[in-house]
Amino acid sequence: MISARTIISFFLLAILLSCKQTDKITSNTSHDSTQTDSSKQHSLGYIMPGLDHGFEQSPININSNDSSSNNTHKITLYFNDKVNKIENLGHTVQLDFQAGSTITYDDTVFTFKQCHFHTPSEHLIDGITFPMEMHIVNVLTTAPKDKPQYLVIGILFKEGKENAFIKDFLNLIPKETDANVKVKAGTIKLSDLFGTIPKELKNHYFNYKGSLTTPPYTEAVRWFIAKHIFEASAEQIKALNALEGNNARHVQALYGRSVVSN
Numbered sequence: 001m002i003s004a005r006t007i008i009s010f011f012l013l014a015i016l017l018s019c020k021q022t023d024k025i026t027s028n029t030s031h032d033s034t035q036t037d038s039s040k041q042h043s044l045g046y047i048m049p050g051l052d053h054g055f056e057q058s059p060i061n062i063n064s065n066d067s068s069s070n071n072t073h074k075i076t077l078y079f080n081d082k083v084n085k086i087e088n089l090g091h092t093v094q095l096d097f098q099a100g101s102t103i104t105y106d107d108t109v110f111t112f113k114q115c116h117f118h119t120p121s122e123h124l125i126d127g128i129t130f131p132m133e134m135h136i137v138n139v140l141t142t143a144p145k146d147k148p149q150y151l152v153i154g155i156l157f158k159e160g161k162e163n164a165f166i167k168d169f170l171n172l173i174p175k176e177t178d179a180n181v182k183v184k185a186g187t188i189k190l191s192d193l194f195g196t197i198p199k200e201l202k203n204h205y206f207n208y209k210g211s212l213t214t215p216p217y218t219e220a221v222r223w224f225i226a227k228h229i230f231e232a233s234a235e236q237i238k239a240l241n242a243l244e245g246n247n248a249r250h251v252q253a254l255y256g257r258s259v260v261s262n
Contacts, residue, residue: 160231
């Protein structure tokens with residue numbers, strides 16, 4: 001016969017083991033929610049930016065169903081299409097524009113400065129991460145140095161056929177970090193990506209207020225994410241990723257911001 005004392009002892013032991021297991025699960029869950037592994041954080045959907053950066057941070061996940069269509073902004077591109085330098089910055093590959101190309105947002109004129117790449121994409125569309133994103137960075141030259149203003153065009157890429165624009169410069173990228181190569185104007189043509197009239201930028205985009213996606217994460221960016229998804233070959237995307245690594249910042253919370261669809 002098993003005594004009552006023995007039964008009570010087994011019962012108490014079972015309770016203790018259950019408490020230990022609960023503590024273990026709680027501890028593991030807390031650790032997972034704060035780890036910096038990119039695949040884990042992408043699966044969480046967004047990362048809380050915190051007070052040190054602000055509440056208008058980029059990139060974001062754009063939910064196409066939640067975006068409004070009451071856009072009243074006017075964009076005009078004056079496209080000179082001259083790239084004069086290519087840089088391997090270690091964390092990204094960057095193409096520098098020769099002066100002359102501008103984009104007018106309402107009545108404000110921004111100057112094309114450079115474009116660079118992120119592998120994988122930083123912005124998500126309806127929760128989908130693309131293998132690559134290009135940012136065309138434009139600056140307001142009349143803004144005070146301590147209060148810069150940017151207009152950045154985001155171009156998303158999927159795997160597909162070889163991209164003529166990337167083919168123009170891929171073999172010209174210096175292999176050494178922090179190195180650059182000057183190129184003759186006309187060697188690298190953004191028109192190989194957009195055609196002579198970049199209609200994909202003018203008429204079909206998502207627009208929102210955000211920040212730079214690299215330090216110091218300045219919240220002074222008008223973002224325009226093209227709806228058209230461009231193509232690049234798997235080999236081209238892999239080659240850029242080999243030079244710059246996985247350099248995408250995790251998506252940030254919207255905090256009440258609206259996304260406008262045009």
